[in-house]
Amino acid sequence: MTGSVLTDLMLIFGQVSLLAFGGGNSVLPEMQRQVVEVQGWMTAREFAALYALAQAAPGPNMLVVALVGWQVAGLSGALVAVLSLCGPSSVLTYFTVRIWFRLRDAPWRRAVQAGLLPITAGLIMAGAVLLTTTTTTGLATGAVTAAATAVFLFTRVHPLIVLAIAAALGAGGFLV
Amino acid sequence: MLVEQRRWLTPTEFSELLGVCQFLPGPNIVNLSVSLGARWHGPIGSVVAFVGLWAAPLAIVLCLAAGYDHFSALPVVRNAFGGLAAGASALILSTALKIAEPLRAWPTGLAIAGIVTLAVAVLRWPLPVVLVVVAPVAIALAHWSKR
Structure with a gap:
């Protein structure tokens, strides 16, 4: 049973790894789809909670992957998930980075980069829509997301401070 | 830290390398650390950089998760x-x-972003489908609009 779960984790995150054009955030909706809808490992709310936990911890923004693996199959799940997400793309990067570096001024590469930008933006926005609709449980939580978004966009306040305030407001019972 | 404190590479080198890593699939920061590790110490350098990047955060976040589960x-x-x-x-x-x-300067791009958001968040299209259908069109449009 655990063996097949680990294989599923490996296949899902291994595939996501090579599709992660535009970095980790752009594959968030695909991970959510696989984990919540296809595999039924957790609810959308649980996924959003893991994402929040990962953001509150220091380190690569893809820590959520480790938490998903951990939730599904414990410590070995966490390790398999992280290695599967990073392995394929890292091997690809290792062997091709010099070639790409040399081709960095090629005109077709600019077109590819320019063409991928709106897709990346759309994917991250989709992730934002999925998470925000899940975490907005009422007027108050919606207001927190809106206010925090404005702070992130227009000020240089450290994100962790904003997250701490949001958590404190929740703990104080102001958002229920 | 890499550029200013250690002077392992110049700011230009750093931003060019970052551009390449953003272009390749995978988490950007992971790609960056793998290629920097490779630059000086080959495969071992990459592995060391990878472990260095993940070990502490992984331990911290798993402790947080265990605590969350408990409480x-x-x-x-x-x-x-x-x-x-x-x-x-x-x-x-x-x-x-x-x-x-x-993308505000490129309305077509903004439209593409909107379509992708809709396809992924509302219609729940799988990512491979989105990339196969939208990427060729988007790249062609980008190429055509820049000429």
Whole structure:
């Protein structure tokens, strides 16, 4: 049973790894789809909670992957998930980075980069829509997301401070 | 830290390498550390950089998760998490808006971004389908509009 779960984790995150054009955030909706809808490992709310936990911890923004693996199959799940997400793309990067570096001024590469930008933006926005609709449980939580978004966009306040305030407001019972 | 403190590479080198790593699939920071590790110490350098990047954060986040599991029955912890989650949504929402900002100068690109958002968030298209269908069109349009 655990063996097949680990294989599923490996296949899902291994595939996501090579599709992660535009970095980790752009594959968030695909991970959510696989984990919540296809595999039924957790609810959308649980996924959003893991994402929040990962953001509150220091380190690569893809820590959520480790938490998903951990939730599904414990410590070995966490390790398999992280290695599967990073392995394929890292091997690809290792062997091709010099070639790409040399081709960095090629005109077709600019077109590819320019063409991928709106897709990346759309994917991250989709992730934002999925998470925000899940975490907005009422007027108050919606207001927190809106206010925090404005702070992130227009000020240089450290994100962790904003997250701490949001958590404190929740703990104080102001958002229920 | 790499550029200013250690002077392992110049600011230009750094931003060019970052550009390449953003272009390749995979988490950007992982690609960056793998290629920097490879630059000086080959495969071992890459592995060391990878472990260095993940070890401590992984340990911390798993401890947090274990703690959350232990205390999540408490209403105060649940409520705190509701707030934290709302804040974390703002994090990705603001990232999305920042990335979309340069597209204001390219309405077609903005339309593509809107279509992708709809296809993924509402229609729940699988990512491979989105990339196969939209990427060739988007790249062709980008190429054509820049000429």
